[in-house]
Amino acid sequence: MSNKTLIVIGNGMVGHHFLEQFVASPAAAGFDIIVFGEEKQLAYDRVHLSEYFSGSTHADLAMATADWYSDNRIDLHLNELVTAVDRENRTVTTHKGTYRYDELVLATGSYPFVPPIEGRENPNCFVYRTLDDLDAIRACSDGASTGVVVGGGLLGLEAANALKSLGLDAHVVEFAPRLMPVQLDGDGGALLRRKIEELGVQVHSEKATTAIVDGEESRLRMNFGDDTHLETDLIVFSAGIRPQDTLARSCELETGERGGIIVNNQCTTSDPHIHAIGECALWNQQIFGLVAPGYTMARTLSAILNGDSDAAFTGADMSTKLKLLGVDVGSIGDAHARTPGARNIRFSDENAGHYRRMVISADGKKLLGAILVGDNSHYDTLLQYALNGIDLPDNPESLILPESQGGAPALGPDALPDTAQICSCHNVSKGDICGAIDAGCCDLGAVKGETRASTGCGGCTALLKTVVDSELEKRGVEVSRDLCEHFAYSRQDLFNIVKVNGIRTFRTLIQQHGRGHGCDICKPAVASILATCWNEHILTTDHVPLQDTNDTFMANMQKNGTYSIVPRVPGGEITPDKLIVLGEVAREYNLYTKITGGQRVDLFGATLSELPEIWEKLIAAGFETGHAYGKSLRTVKSCVGNSWCRYGVQDSVGMAIFLEHRYKGLRSPHKLKMAVSGCTRECAEAQSKDIGVIATENGWNLYVCGNGGMRPRHADLFATDLSDEGLISTIDRVLMFYVRTADRLQRTSVWMENMEGGLAYLKKVVLEDSLGIGEELEQHMADIVSTYQCEWKTAVEDPEKRKRFREFVNAPEKKDPVQQWTTERDQRRPLLESV
Amino acid sequence: MKTANQWNIVCTVDDLVPESGIAVWTPDGPVAIFYIPYRLPALFAISHTDPFSGTNVLARGITGDLKGEPVVASPLYKQHFSLVTGQCLENEDVKVKTYRVLLDGNAVRLEIRTASFEAVAA
Numbered sequence: 006m007s008n009k010t011l012i013v014i015g016n017g018m019v020g021h022h023f024l025e026q027f028v029a030s031p032a033a034a035g036f037d038i039i040v041f042g043e044e045k046q047l048a049y050d051r052v053h054l055s056e057y058f059s060g061s062t063h064a065d066l067a068m069a070t071a072d073w074y075s076d077n078r079i080d081l082h083l084n085e086l087v088t089a090v091d092r093e094n095r096t097v098t099t100h101k102g103t104y105r106y107d108e109l110v111l112a113t114g115s116y117p118f119v120p121p122i123e124g125r126e127n128p129n130c131f132v133y134r135t136l137d138d139l140d141a142i143r144a145c146s147d148g149a150s151t152g153v154v155v156g157g158g159l160l161g162l163e164a165a166n167a168l169k170s171l172g173l174d175a176h177v178v179e180f181a182p183r184l185m186p187v188q189l190d191g192d193g194g195a196l197l198r199r200k201i202e203e204l205g206v207q208v209h210s211e212k213a214t215t216a217i218v219d220g221e222e223s224r225l226r227m228n229f230g231d232d233t234h235l236e237t238d239l240i241v242f243s244a245g246i247r248p249q250d251t252l253a254r255s256c257e258l259e260t261g262e263r264g265g266i267i268v269n270n271q272c273t274t275s276d277p278h279i280h281a282i283g284e285c286a287l288w289n290q291q292i293f294g295l296v297a298p299g300y301t302m303a304r305t306l307s308a309i310l311n312g313d314s315d316a317a318f319t320g321a322d323m324s325t326k327l328k329l330l331g332v333d334v335g336s337i338g339d340a341h342a343r344t345p346g347a348r349n350i351r352f353s354d355e356n357a358g359h360y361r362r363m364v365i366s367a368d369g370k371k372l373l374g375a376i377l378v379g380d381n382s383h384y385d386t387l388l389q390y391a392l393n394g395i396d397l398p399d400n401p402e403s404l405i406l407p408e409s410q411g412g413a414p415a416l417g418p419d420a421l422p423d424t425a426q427i428c429s430c431h432n433v434s435k436g437d438i439c440g441a442i443d444a445g446c447c448d449l450g451a452v453k454g455e456t457r458a459s460t461g462c463g464g465c466t467a468l469l470k471t472v473v474d475s476e477l478e479k480r481g482v483e484v485s486r487d488l489c490e491h492f493a494y495s496r497q498d499l500f501n502i503v504k505v506n507g508i509r510t511f512r513t514l515i516q517q518h519g520r521g522h523g524c525d526i527c528k529p530a531v532a533s534i535l536a537t538c539w540n541e542h543i544l545t546t547d548h549v550p551l552q553d554t555n556d557t558f559m560a561n562m563q564k565n566g567t568y569s570i571v572p573r574v575p576g577g578e579i580t581p582d583k584l585i586v587l588g589e590v591a592r593e594y595n596l597y598t599k600i601t602g603g604q605r606v607d608l609f610g611a612t613l614s615e616l617p618e619i620w621e622k623l624i625a626a627g628f629e630t631g632h633a634y635g636k637s638l639r640t641v642k643s644c645v646g647n648s649w650c651r652y653g654v655q656d657s658v659g660m661a662i663f664l665e666h667r668y669k670g671l672r673s674p675h676k677l678k679m680a681v682s683g684c685t686r687e688c689a690e691a692q693s694k695d696i697g698v699i700a701t702e703n704g705w706n707l708y709v710c711g712n713g714g715m716r717p718r719h720a721d722l723f724a725t726d727l728s729d730e731g732l733i734s735t736i737d738r739v740l741m742f743y744v745r746t747a748d749r750l751q752r753t754s755v756w757m758e759n760m761e762g763g764l765a766y767l768k769k770v771v772l773e774d775s776l777g778i779g780e781e782l783e784q785h786m787a788d789i790v791s792t793y794q795c796e797w798k799t800a801v802e803d804p805e806k807r808k809r810f811r812e813f814v815n816a817p818e819k820k821d822p823v824q825q826w827t828t829e830r831d832q833r834r835p836l837l838e839s840v
Numbered sequence: 841m842k843t844a845n846q847w848n849i850v851c852t853v854d855d856l857v858p859e860s861g862i863a864v865w866t867p868d869g870p871v872a873i874f875y876i877p878y879r880l881p882a883l884f885a886i887s888h889t890d891p892f893s894g895t896n897v898l899a900r901g902i903t904g905d906l907k908g909e910p911v912v913a914s915p916l917y918k919q920h921f922s923l924v925t926g927q928c929l930e931n932e933d934v935k936v937k938t939y940r941v942l943l944d945g946n947a948v949r950l951e952i953r954t955a956s957f958e959a960v961a962a
């Protein structure tokens with residue numbers, strides 16, 4: 006039997022989410038899938054569209070790759086608009102051809118509404134919905150000085166922020182008397198307006214634009230109904246969205262009076278073979294202009310197509326929590342108190358710029374809605390009360406009062422029922438989280454990976470962490486951050502103790518702040534902290550017994566007890582002479598030789614006693630230790646850069662060598678890898694490194710906390726177009742903050758994932774210096790850089806230290822009998838198989 | 841039965857590293873000697889051979905104490921061995937050989953049961 010065909014029109018957020026759900030379901034095997042997208046880019050994260058102006062690329066925002074589509078056998082047609090649907094013959098037509106379907110999914114989203122104002126076709130007028138829109142706005146902003154957004158709703162304010170970030174003098178023109186009329190009340194809107202104006206965005210309310218004409222000082226002039234006018238160079242319309250139902254209308258599906266494709270609880274339209282999901286769908290007279298309800302529809306439809314007759318979309322919560330131009334705004338449920346008998350409790354502090362309103366039921370027992378401006382810290386608790394119908398306390402006002410005035414602490418995770426939804430993007434309930442923990446997830450990262458909670462918009466990060474911690478604790482999993490039985494402190498605590506008290510040895514630390522004598526967990530961790538703080542040679546008498554064997558012998562132990570040696574090759578640049586020395590040394594000691602992923606040469610099979618001899622030769626040839634054995638910087642990989650490459654825009658090798666010399670020797674909680682690419686082709690794979698640098702026409706873009714290896718993580722874009730100096734001081738701060746605050750053996754990727762506040766918080770600390778420690782971090786790094794020594798050079802020159810490299814102290818000539826060898830592909834390798 | 845044990849001098853105090861191990865070669869194979877200055881007596885000796893990998897590396901592990909028991913952690917796969925009994929803390933079926941060791945002036949003496957005597961005894 007041949008497969009049926011499923012066609013999806015629209016490759017936006019919801020259409021893509023539907024595909025993700027559907028291809029993972031049993032029914033997928035029975036369908037060939039074809040997808041049409043009008044936009045030329047593959048589905049991307051529209052919610053974070055504005056990040057395109059702060060340096061994110063389409064690849065950063067993309068929800069999948071073209072490979073994902075081909076791997077799942079989805080026939081993806083981008084840049085192909087569907088122009089007609091023939092329901093009788095079950096075909097769709099594009100400008101390229103006609104395709105048959107058995108089931109059709111409309112996920113066409115919505116389009117921005119542009120009021121019919123004379124002059125709106127002017128080429129300096131735009132909307133704010135797609136990457137193409139943003140490209141056009143960016144191009145037009147060149148040479149412009151003023152920009153106006155028409156519409157003071159949620160998207161309009163976001164667009165205003167974008168104009169500001171393009172360096173324009175930004176204005177918002179709103180028809181209504183206040184901002185965000187859908188989500189906020191008069192007082193909330195007024196406070197938001199004040200805050201936004203303080204940030205330099207001018208708000209003009211109660212203005213009806215009547216015409217757009219040529220300007221006198223600027224490119225355009227907007228004329229208003231009250232005979233005033235405003236000059237501007239570009240205009241962005243953000244006056245609301247309309248469901249994209251053109252196709253549905255022309256093939257006579259039932260649609261709503263004010264637009265939208267009518268669907269039932271199964272997300273099916275008036276034609277049983279046609280379904281609609283996302284912003285184009287009208288359910289129970291409602292359009293949902295948020296991504297979470299769209300995702301819920303997508304999941305429902307996938308279940309329906311799998312024959313699950315119980316699956317139903319039954320509406321969705323429209324509460325929103327946002328930061329608009331840096332101002333917290335929250336709106337929950339029945340924010341306007343439309344429920345009969347609803348009562349209000351308001352708290353306002355004009356001085357601090359906080360406004361909070363609770364809407365409660367007539368009997369005072371339930372929370373129906375809320376409005377927050379200026380501070381969203383109460384949002385999670387209020388949302389849980391509203392969504393789960395939790396009974397309010399006797400003094401409900403305590404929920405929004407500041408603690409100094411009798412405010413209640415946030416709702417504990419125990420008070421939440423199992424059905425409480427924690428993550429609305431991926432529909433994860435508290436029960437799902439408990440399930441994941443019972444199934445073996447024992448930390449936040451594992452729960453995230455298993456349930457996908459908090460991997461959508463990220464709004465629930467803090468709530469998720471408290472729930473996970475409290476559930477782990479209940480199950481007796483100690484969420485204790487004690488390092489080991491010898492120290493009742495986390496690594497971060499110990500760092501501070503060492504630093505503040507000027508402690509220089511392990512013994513002092515354990516005598517004053519620990520118990521017992523230490524172990525293989527705390528000793529290396531403390532050795533690393535001591536190295537970061539005081540940077541003494543790791544083989545001084547006090548520090549020797551603390552080191553892992555790799556650090557003790559400054560080489561990497563292999564399975565047969567021999568060691569491998571990796572000299573530093575900064576940036577992967579090496580002269581032929583040095584390369585020859587490596588070859589000669591390897592030949593002399595019969596070392597197995599392999600090129601590493603970090604652009605260096607690894608020499609395997611040296612015995613303990615050979616190590617200092619080999620290093621004497623390497624040092625004489627100008628090599629330095631490569632720290633391949635340490636929890637420290639490994640390499641800075643680079644592409645060849647603009648000295649040779651036709652595409653390079655900066656000297657990536659030069660920068661890589663500089664960075665490698667700067668940070669070599671820095672001891673950290675775990676190993677560190679870096680890379681520098683000379684252009685956006687990214688040949689050095691910087692986005693999979695702890696610190697990744699990519700050259701731009703204007704400088705450097707910095708990515709942080711990426712990882713390859715077992716759990717790959719794409720690095721986060723941290724700052725754009727940095728100068729050389731800016732780049733280095735930013736990396737100094739990020740690294741030093743990591744070294745000071747990470748847990749033992751925590752890579753930067755996991756550190757980032759577990760950081761409360763995540764990327765935004767790290768940016769604040771590093772770029773805005775919110776903790777006021779920026780200079781201190783840089784100074785600390787400068788101290789480490791200035792006290793660098795090649796550990797191997799110091800060691801081979803010191804007879805006392807060299808004594809450690811005797812295999813058998815009483816028999817220098819004795820060869821270890823278990824080290825047996827065989828030959829493979831012309832090189833030596835251990836004969837020993839695992840015992 | 842003959843037990844003609846020998847107390848061989850294997851190294852001197854200067855060869856020892858505080859809170860760490862060194863390896864010596866003996867007629868009984870490689871032996872790891874640990875010098876833990878805060879204990880009395882301060883010297884411990886166990887086989888240098890890691891039973892999990894078959895390699896001679898135990899002297900190169902990190903020493904410490906777990907619940908009061910002096911231990912060394914294998915540098916390869918990190919199992920802990922008691923310096924007193926040779927017992928592996930992670931696997932009760934695995935134990936490494938222990939030796940008596942003492943300080944005689946500046947000399948470190950290790951008690952070696954020579955192979956021939958062992959055979960006779962067995």
Ligand SMILES: Cc1cc2nc3c(=O)[nH]c(=O)nc-3n(C[C@H](O)[C@H](O)[C@H](O)COP(=O)(O)OP(=O)(O)OC[C@H]3O[C@@H](n4cnc5c(N)ncnc54)[C@H](O)[C@@H]3O)c2cc1C
Nearest residue numbers: 015017018019020042043051087113114283284294295296
């Ligand atoms: C700037 C901005 C910020 C936002 N912020 C948030 C937020 O903070 N939180 C939140 O929940 N939501 C936010 N949203 C809304 C969110 O992006 C939408 O809810 C979501 O994108 C809807 O997904 P969709 O798939 O229904 O529509 P879309 O993502 O718009 O996708 C529809 C796709 O279908 C294509 N298409 C339409 N007609 C055809 C045709 N005939 N043939 C082929 N292709 C067609 C369109 O080109 C489009 O690519 C924001 C939106 C914007 C623009």
